[in-house]
Amino acid sequence: MKSKVVTACMIVIGNEILSGRTQDVNLNFLAKALNELGVRLTEARVIPDVEETIIETVNECRGRFDHVFTTGGIGPTHDDITAESIARAFGVGVVIHPEIEERIRRREAPPEVMQARMLMARVPEGASLIDNPTGGPQGFQIGNVYVMAGVPMVMQAMVSSLTKERLGGTDPVRSRSVGAYLGESTVAAALKEIQDRHPDVDLGSYPFYRQDGYGTNLVMRGTDEAELEQMCDEVREMIRHFGSDPIEE
Amino acid sequence: MKSKVVTACMIVIGNEILSGRTQDVNLNFLAKALNELGVRLTEARVIPDVEETIIETVNECRGRFDHVFTTGGIGPTHDDITAESIARAFGVGVVIHPEIEERIRRREAPPEVMQARMLMARVPEGASLIDNPTGGPQGFQIGNVYVMAGVPMVMQAMVSSLTKERLGGTDPVRSRSVGAYLGESTVAAALKEIQDRHPDVDLGSYPFYRQDGYGTNLVMRGTDEAELEQMCDEVREMIRHFGSDPIEE
Numbered sequence: 001m002k003s004k005v006v007t008a009c010m011i012v013i014g015n016e017i018l019s020g021r022t023q024d025v026n027l028n029f030l031a032k033a034l035n036e037l038g039v040r041l042t043e044a045r046v047i048p049d050v051e052e053t054i055i056e057t058v059n060e061c062r063g064r065f066d067h068v069f070t071t072g073g074i075g076p077t078h079d080d081i082t083a084e085s086i087a088r089a090f091g092v093g094v095v096i097h098p099e100i101e102e103r104i105r106r107r108e109a110p111p112e113v114m115q116a117r118m119l120m121a122r123v124p125e126g127a128s129l130i131d132n133p134t135g136g137p138q139g140f141q142i143g144n145v146y147v148m149a150g151v152p153m154v155m156q157a158m159v160s161s162l163t164k165e166r167l168g169g170t171d172p173v174r175s176r177s178v179g180a181y182l183g184e185s186t187v188a189a190a191l192k193e194i195q196d197r198h199p200d201v202d203l204g205s206y207p208f209y210r211q212d213g214y215g216t217n218l219v220m221r222g223t224d225e226a227e228l229e230q231m232c233d234e235v236r237e238m239i240r241h242f243g244s245d246p247i248e249e
Numbered sequence: 250m251k252s253k254v255v256t257a258c259m260i261v262i263g264n265e266i267l268s269g270r271t272q273d274v275n276l277n278f279l280a281k282a283l284n285e286l287g288v289r290l291t292e293a294r295v296i297p298d299v300e301e302t303i304i305e306t307v308n309e310c311r312g313r314f315d316h317v318f319t320t321g322g323i324g325p326t327h328d329d330i331t332a333e334s335i336a337r338a339f340g341v342g343v344v345i346h347p348e349i350e351e352r353i354r355r356r357e358a359p360p361e362v363m364q365a366r367m368l369m370a371r372v373p374e375g376a377s378l379i380d381n382p383t384g385g386p387q388g389f390q391i392g393n394v395y396v397m398a399g400v401p402m403v404m405q406a407m408v409s410s411l412t413k414e415r416l417g418g419t420d421p422v423r424s425r426s427v428g429a430y431l432g433e434s435t436v437a438a439a440l441k442e443i444q445d446r447h448p449d450v451d452l453g454s455y456p457f458y459r460q461d462g463y464g465t466n467l468v469m470r471g472t473d474e475a476e477l478e479q480m481c482d483e484v485r486e487m488i489r490h491f492g493s494d495p496i497e498e
Binding site: 030116 | 264265267271272274280281283298302324325361362365400402426435468
């Protein structure tokens, strides 16, 4: 029996990604982590640091997906408006989270610096902590929205503290990849037949171009290991049928 | 006088990005290219290879932004459903584009391979060509939607054929970056004052952590070079005020 798919949407909040200054790597990290947690990343959005846009996007996405993960905008400067915006999206006030406050006060600082740091303890009323085990900034969860930092090192620490139980994840999503020095047009018809035989496994086809020739990577994803292996065998057989050798990654 | 901002939304169509198998690099490339073309990348979405999702997303975004750029799903295999989906989004049929057909037929192939390749000549009725000067697959434009390949090398060739005139772009967006070994909390209040004095320049603050210490990169973006320089000077002065040295990237 197939288990229900638990869906997730990621919202990357950051002018620096949209301006091209910074190459996002958080989406890729979260996607892989969610595979292991039995949650399917179903959509992602990159939006600017604009309050109305954050509110609108969060409210749309939290209604459409089981979970919403945001990154970015939880620091202490004027462009860090995520906590405030998410509170407004939920129609609640902003409060100082006592556990975050306590952690911030552990490190001494001049009053004006401490005042800026305390902005990082502000969370929407009713939010719970997303622990950052490295001791840096903490994230928070409100409803089905998980709010995390944009700095990859910090974001990754926060993701590592999420558990399958917390997210209600189901079976982990597994993938297999087999390549061949065959053009996509050569294998297109045969691939469609294989996909049609296994509707529960997602079969993707990705061309590659290398110095020694061009070819296609065939990527299979699903939760049923036996069916994945079966499809993998069929793909290998198909490749040999066209007179080529399967390349195992 | 400020010129009107021309907005763009990017739609990355690709299960391989959402599954974590592939790290997207097209968003970053397009963002930088659009800066030069005087177009502002205002939002991006990553969606799966699902026809209804593509149709819904394209129709929402083409109404909200001046331009929409899609990447992915224009190859010859069963998971390449972008052309068909965009035709349905526009409520038009799919036709063979004579210029693309002619280019495909130049390279000989067995009939079944040629048949698969011809799928890449299918465009929504009324679409015009986005030239790929390297001679590989071609993209197309319909209305304000620009449909490009997902393979970065091919996508980049297509983007390079777009012009400011075609997109109605205005002034290029310029950026300056100054760093300092100062924590965000230290500079937060002063930064806000600088931002308030220059509402037309976007001032972003990004923490960094390096082996020799932590600090903050301050990134300024705008179309007015003189105002950018003015803000840059104020940022440098602010950094010196806190007893640190501006780091020019």
